Structures are given as C-alpha cells and as structure tokens.
Amino acid sequence: MAEPDSGRRGGTLAMPPADVRPPKMGELVARRLRRMIVDGELKDGDFLPHESTLLEHFGVSRPTLREAVRVLEAEGLIELRRGSRTGARVTVPGPEVVARPAALQLQLGRANLADVYVARxxxxxxxxxxxxLNSEADHRGLEESLEEVRACLADDAERFAAATARFHLRLVELSGNQTLALMAGMVHEIILRQTQSSVRTREAEASTASGAAHDDPxxxxxxxxxxxxKLVQLVRAGKADEAERFWRRHLEVADELVLAGHQATRVIDVLD
Incomplete structure (x- = not known):
C-alpha cells in the first residue's frame, strides 16, 4: 500500500529554506539607484532628482523611497544635504571606505606587521x-611617482616615507587590476605608519651622540x-617577468630592514 505524499523528496522537505525571502521594495529601489551610480548615470556630486520625481518614476510610496535612500546612505553612496542646497547628493567612495573597516578587522584579529608585509x-x-604590459601613460605615471620620491630624498624622514608609501600604492593602482589596487589600499595606511616609524627610529639612532657607529639612513x-x-626601467622596457622577479627580491630585502625587531608588532599598536 502506497504511503500518502507527505511533501518529502529524498528525505528532505520539498519547500524553500526558511531564510529565503523576496527583497523588499525599498531594497529593489536602492539596487536600481546603485546601478545608476555604478554605470555613471548618476555621477559624483550629482543630486538625486526631487523626491516627487523619484516617487513617480519608481511608483512607490514615500516610506519605501526613504528606506532606499537610507540603504544608499549607509553604503556611503549618497549623503543627505541640508541648508541652501538640500537633497541627496551622490558621493562615490574611495578605497578608504574599505580600508577603515579592513584595518579594524586586522586589529580585532590581532594581526601583526609580518602578516601585512607578507600580503604586500x-x-x-x-x-x-x-x-x-600596460600603456606608455601608465609607465609615465610610475615615473612621476618616482620623481616625487626623489624630490623628498633630501627632506625630513617622514616626508620621504610618505612618498615611498605612495610609490608602492601607485604601482598597484597603475597595474590596471582593480582588485589588487583595492587590496593595496586596504594596507596602505598601515604600511605608511610603520615606514614612517621605522625611518624616524633610524634617523634618531644616526643622530645620537653616544659615539657608537650607526648606519647613515x-x-x-x-x-x-x-x-x-630599476623597476621603472624594467617596466618601461616591457620586461614583465624580470620586473616581477626584481620587485619580489627587493621587497624581501626591504621588508627585512623595515620590520627588523617589529615582526610581531600588532596592527593596533601601529594605528593607535
């Protein structure tokens, strides 16, 4: 005798998981506005159309539209302006929007400087x-960053450190890979702070009057x-494999110098 159909198939309930739900209308409106920003239909600095225009365009209620606006505001894609020019203004965020929470996550995870430099x-x-492998314009961009470093060579240690940190970041940005650039931006502030600290320490050691021998910073x-x-020369010559090998070797030597005695230093101690 056949058992009655209990709604089971292969021992599992033939129904959707309990946590699956259709998106709310406010989320759908936010999704459409987000796409307009990403696609450039709404640019940085633009104001969203007047509320009445948006209500008519999307065919939604005022609470639904305001829910969508709150979603985009929380994502940093718009800001609500008050005063002589009111409304919702588009604000295209930079890497710092990701960098700040990423740095916090590294601190909460008790990451140390060795972790960060391995990632770099x-x-x-x-x-x-x-x-x-990129264009002449990108190569020229790296050369311009090199000129900034050269200009700071005779300056104080912190300016030089900031220029070198920008060179490293610019290298990744000019590569054309947005994902790598975002990752580099996430650790840029940590690298900058540590480089400045290391340079200051070495300058202080070199200026001590103890009579002990110190390396000239x-x-x-x-x-x-x-x-x-050397890296700029290899890049300009289009020697991709050589550029990769050379830069890997350079980082091995440079990181050992910068991190000497500080590998276990926690990220939170650098950013505080």
Missing part, C-alpha cells in the same frame, strides 16, 4: 608584471631610490 609581497610583484634611502629606478 603577494600583491606588488604581480602588479609590477601587469604594469610592464641616507644610504638606505638612496638604495630604495635606485631600486625604484
């Missing part, structure tokens, strides 16, 4: 390879500039 060593050599700075110059 995984990102930048690949970026160097991609950049070598300028020697290391000039070595860094020569490495940057």
């Amino acid at each position: 060593s995984a990102i930048e050599p690949t970026a160097a390879r991609l950049l070598a 300028q020697v290391n700075y000039r070595r860094a500039v020569r490495a940057y110059e």
Whole structure:
C-alpha cells in the first residue's frame, strides 16, 4: 500500500529554506539607484532628482523611497544635504571606505606587521608584471611617482616615507587590476605608519651622540631610490617577468630592514 505524499523528496522537505525571502521594495529601489551610480548615470556630486520625481518614476510610496535612500546612505553612496542646497547628493567612495573597516578587522584579529608585509609581497610583484604590459601613460605615471620620491630624498624622514608609501600604492593602482589596487589600499595606511616609524627610529639612532657607529639612513634611502629606478626601467622596457622577479627580491630585502625587531608588532599598536 502506497504511503500518502507527505511533501518529502529524498528525505528532505520539498519547500524553500526558511531564510529565503523576496527583497523588499525599498531594497529593489536602492539596487536600481546603485546601478545608476555604478554605470555613471548618476555621477559624483550629482543630486538625486526631487523626491516627487523619484516617487513617480519608481511608483512607490514615500516610506519605501526613504528606506532606499537610507540603504544608499549607509553604503556611503549618497549623503543627505541640508541648508541652501538640500537633497541627496551622490558621493562615490574611495578605497578608504574599505580600508577603515579592513584595518579594524586586522586589529580585532590581532594581526601583526609580518602578516601585512607578507600580503604586500603577494600583491606588488604581480602588479609590477601587469604594469610592464600596460600603456606608455601608465609607465609615465610610475615615473612621476618616482620623481616625487626623489624630490623628498633630501627632506625630513617622514616626508620621504610618505612618498615611498605612495610609490608602492601607485604601482598597484597603475597595474590596471582593480582588485589588487583595492587590496593595496586596504594596507596602505598601515604600511605608511610603520615606514614612517621605522625611518624616524633610524634617523634618531644616526643622530645620537653616544659615539657608537650607526648606519647613515641616507644610504638606505638612496638604495630604495635606485631600486625604484630599476623597476621603472624594467617596466618601461616591457620586461614583465624580470620586473616581477626584481620587485619580489627587493621587497624581501626591504621588508627585512623595515620590520627588523617589529615582526610581531600588532596592527593596533601601529594605528593607535
């Protein structure tokens, strides 16, 4: 005798999971507005159309539209302006929107500087390879960043450190790979802070009056500039494989110098 159909198929209930639900209308409106921003129909600095226009366009209620606006505001895609020019203004976020929560996650996860520099060593050599295959304009962009580093060579340690950190970040940005650039942006502030700290420490050691021998920090700075110059030459020559290998070797040496004695330093101690 056949058993009555209990709605089971293969031992599982033939019904959708309990956590699956159709999106709310406010979410659908937010999705459409988000797509308009991504596609450039709404640009950075533009104001959204007047509320009455949006209500008519989407055919939704005022609470639904305001829910959509709140979603986009929480994502940092629009800001509500008050005063002489009121309304919802489009604000296209930069990498810092991701960098801040990423840095917080690293702090909460008790990540140390060794973690961060290993990540950079995984990102930048690949970026160097991609950049070598790119256009003349991208190559020129890296050369301009090198000029900024050269200009700071005789300046104070912190300005030089900031210029070198920008060179590393610019290298990845010019590679054309948006994902790598986003990842590099996430660790940029940490790298910058640590580089500045390391440079300041070495300058202080070099200026001590103890009579002990110290390495001249300028020697290391000039070595860094020569490495940057070599990378620019390889990139301009389109030598992708050589650029990747050279930059990987450079980072191994440079990271050892910058991280000496600080590998276990926690990210939170650098950013505080």
